[in-house]
Amino acid sequence: MSKVQLSNVIKTYPNGAEAVRGVDMEIQSGEFIVFVGPSGCGKSTLLRMIAGLEKITDGQIHIDDGLINDVSPADRDVAMVFQNYALYPHMTVRGNMSYGLKNRGMPKSEIDKKVTDAAEMLRIGDFLDRQPNQLSGGQRQRVAMGRAIVREPKVFLFDEPLSNLDAKLRVQMRIEIKRLQRRMNVTSIYVTHDQTEAMTLADRLAVINDGKIEQMGAPIDLYNNPETLFVASFIGSPQVNLLPVTFDGQHLVNGNLKLAGFSDLPNSKELVLGIRPDELSLDDNGQFPLRVDIVEQHGSDNLIYGGILGATDDGVEEMEFCFKTSQDMLPDLDSTLTLGFNAERAMVFDKTTGDRLR
Amino acid sequence: MKRVQFEHSAIPYLFVAPQIIIILVFFLWPAAQAIYQSFLLEDAFGLSSQFVWFRNYEDTIFSDSWLQAAGFTIVFSAIVTFLSLALALLLAVKANEVIRGASTYKTTLMWAYAIAPPVAGLMGNLMFNPLIGDMYKFLNAIGWDFDHKLDSFDAGFVVVLISVWKQVSVNFIFFLSGLQGIPKSVNEASMMDCRSPTRRFWTITFPLLAPTTFFLMVINITYAFFETFGIIDTTTRGAPGGATNTLVFKVFQDGFRGADLGGSSAQSVVLMIMVLALTVVQFRFIERKVHY
Numbered sequence: 001m002s003k004v005q006l007s008n009v010i011k012t013y014p015n016g017a018e019a020v021r022g023v024d025m026e027i028q029s030g031e032f033i034v035f036v037g038p039s040g041c042g043k044s045t046l047l048r049m050i051a052g053l054e055k056i057t058d059g060q061i062h063i064d065d066g067l068i069n070d071v072s073p074a075d076r077d078v079a080m081v082f083q084n085y086a087l088y089p090h091m092t093v094r095g096n097m098s099y100g101l102k103n104r105g106m107p108k109s110e111i112d113k114k115v116t117d118a119a120e121m122l123r124i125g126d127f128l129d130r131q132p133n134q135l136s137g138g139q140r141q142r143v144a145m146g147r148a149i150v151r152e153p154k155v156f157l158f159d160e161p162l163s164n165l166d167a168k169l170r171v172q173m174r175i176e177i178k179r180l181q182r183r184m185n186v187t188s189i190y191v192t193h194d195q196t197e198a199m200t201l202a203d204r205l206a207v208i209n210d211g212k213i214e215q216m217g218a219p220i221d222l223y224n225n226p227e228t229l230f231v232a233s234f235i236g237s238p239q240v241n242l243l244p245v246t247f248d249g250q251h252l253v254n255g256n257l258k259l260a261g262f263s264d265l266p267n268s269k270e271l272v273l274g275i276r277p278d279e280l281s282l283d284d285n286g287q288f289p290l291r292v293d294i295v296e297q298h299g300s301d302n303l304i305y306g307g308i309l310g311a312t313d314d315g316v317e318e319m320e321f322c323f324k325t326s327q328d329m330l331p332d333l334d335s336t337l338t339l340g341f342n343a344e345r346a347m348v349f350d351k352t353t354g355d356r357l358r
Numbered sequence: 359m360k361r362v363q364f365e366h367s368a369i370p371y372l373f374v375a376p377q378i379i380i381i382l383v384f385f386l387w388p389a390a391q392a393i394y395q396s397f398l399l400e401d402a403f404g405l406s407s408q409f410v411w412f413r414n415y416e417d418t419i420f421s422d423s424w425l426q427a428a429g430f431t432i433v434f435s436a437i438v439t440f441l442s443l444a445l446a447l448l449l450a451v452k453a454n455e456v457i458r459g460a461s462t463y464k465t466t467l468m469w470a471y472a473i474a475p476p477v478a479g480l481m482g483n484l485m486f487n488p489l490i491g492d493m494y495k496f497l498n499a500i501g502w503d504f505d506h507k508l509d510s511f512d513a514g515f516v517v518v519l520i521s522v523w524k525q526v527s528v529n530f531i532f533f534l535s536g537l538q539g540i541p542k543s544v545n546e547a548s549m550m551d552c553r554s555p556t557r558r559f560w561t562i563t564f565p566l567l568a569p570t571t572f573f574l575m576v577i578n579i580t581y582a583f584f585e586t587f588g589i590i591d592t593t594t595r596g597a598p599g600g601a602t603n604t605l606v607f608k609v610f611q612d613g614f615r616g617a618d619l620g621g622s623s624a625q626s627v628v629l630m631i632m633v634l635a636l637t638v639v640q641f642r643f644i645e646r647k648v649h650y
Contacts, residue, residue, distance in 0.1 A: 073549045074553040084541065100551035
């Protein structure tokens with residue numbers, strides 16, 4: 001049970017590249033924090049700085065009350081699960097799990113007990129004497145987790161641990177990680193670019209873009225109330241529908257479209273209207289004529305992709321929209337649906353700054 | 359295991375034929391010739407020869423000079439292999455840590471690889487020359503009564519030094535690429551598990567380099583056995599008193615300087631058997647333990 005505090009953490013590489021540009025964050029004891037963002041946004045760098053594998057250019061990182069900027073990775077009392085597992089190929093599963101404990105001078109009987117307990121918890125007890133190359137991807141992943149668990153660290157760090165697994169196993173392990181974390185109640189930081197993982201695992205989610213935290217909060221808050229255009233477009237699958245518009249005093253305007261129900265918006269600026277695919281509905285009085293292009297049947301619901309007639313963006317005719325609806329809705333291709341939306345639930349952003357205006 | 363047998367034509371044999379022919383002509387035929395010759399005794403002018411069964415073997419192998427050469431070869435090979443591996447590993451580990459100017463550093467260390475053993479021997483010969491050799495003067499200046507023409511230990515020192523120097527660069531290249539083949543994340547995981555860099559080296563890096571080390575060991579033993587001929591021929595020529603005679607050098611000396619073709623052949627057959635035995639030991643017993 002430990003809290004982690006990051007104060008104005010900066011990482012600049014010798015070639016001048018700024019990977020992390022001033023991150024402040026306070027992580028409570030036992031919290032499960034997920035860093036999510038596109039590749040190259042600095043989320044892994046941030047995690048590796050907490051682990052001690054990457055030097056901190058400026059700022060401070062505290063675990064509990066100790067400043068750990070210059071503490072070696074082994075002395076930080078954190079354990080990490082790597083993307084490619086990073087198991088020691090020449091050691092057995094038991095060897096892998098006990099290596100860290102042995103180096104800390106723990107007596108052998110205690111090591112054995114911890115390894116056995118952890119192996120049982122992860123259901124890898126039968127493989128303890130195998131080499132990593134005799135295990136499947138999922139089993140290796142469990143061993144990597146076991147290696148972290150036996151250490152009983154103050155903080156768990158996960159660096160995209162599930163991205164090498166197949167889809168089914170990924171869902172399974174995701175649930176298992178969440179369960180383990182609940183049970184052990186260890187502060188955890190998890191890096192991923194998969195937003196389903198991010199949404200489902202996190203107590204709090206930090207969306208990172210270009211080395212900065214765009215927004216941090218409970219996953220559902222980020223979904224419902226994104227503060228920036230980036231967060232709105234990054235969180236949510238299928239992605240939010242975005243339409244560039246201007247405000248004429250009463251309507252949001254794009255080409256032939258005039259959307260009513262908006263007020264108090266600046267009328268000189270370029271704006272972006274955001275509507276979640278599930279906020280759209282079939283409505284004879286609706287304002288969006290959607291020419292159906294593709295229908296994806298996902299089982300419980302269908303995703304209908306098509307172009308909004310009369311809407312343009314920089315010369316692109318028919319802005320693409322996605323409409324999420326029930327499984328019995330199967331329109332003909334190239335037919336036109338009329339869609340409406342609830343203006344109260346729609347989001348409007350400033351196109352230049354990306355800030356949410358309402 | 360079940361094997362699927364496909365119908366096949368003669369064409370594959372045609373493709374491997376050139377290789378087979380090269381092996382037959384340049385390796386198997388001379389080897390057979392050597393075995394045949396080792397049973398013959400020639401007269402001093404090489405005009406007639408006589409079949410003498412194992413006389414050549416008895417005469418050479420149980421002679422003091424052969425046993426001395428065999429002893430020196432084993433000690434020499436062990437020292438050269440160990441030192442050149444250890445030095446190369448040390449250099450490779452250090453070079454792997456260098457970030458600034460890494461390529462210059464690495465290129466400089468690989469340089470000696472391009473030098474042929476006889477050239478290395480000639481350079482050594484000059485450096486240890488009693489009249490103009492800097493090393494000779496330096497060693498004497500620091501209080502070592504050094505004279506490799508008279509003292510057998512000093513002569514051994516010279517050939518070991520040159521042989522090791524010549525071989526370090528090859529080993530260095532292999533060790534460096536071996537080190538770079540260790541996944542970065544494995545190193546990082548070990549950094550989180552183990553505080554001491556020395557301990558990390560011996561528990562993670564070194565075992566992961568084992569296949570490379572094994573391969574290099576085979577290469578280096580072969581090098582010390584055979585290729586150092588050029589170095590010995592250009593420096594000590596087995597002197598003083600046969601103290602730096604390796605088995606290969608002795609084969610050459612007895613055969614071509616001493617004109618004892620039969621005895622020389624017998625020695626090379628024994629050498630062949632030794633190498634064969636060594637290879638079997640290495641691949642049967644050691645290789646199994648180094649792969650993970």
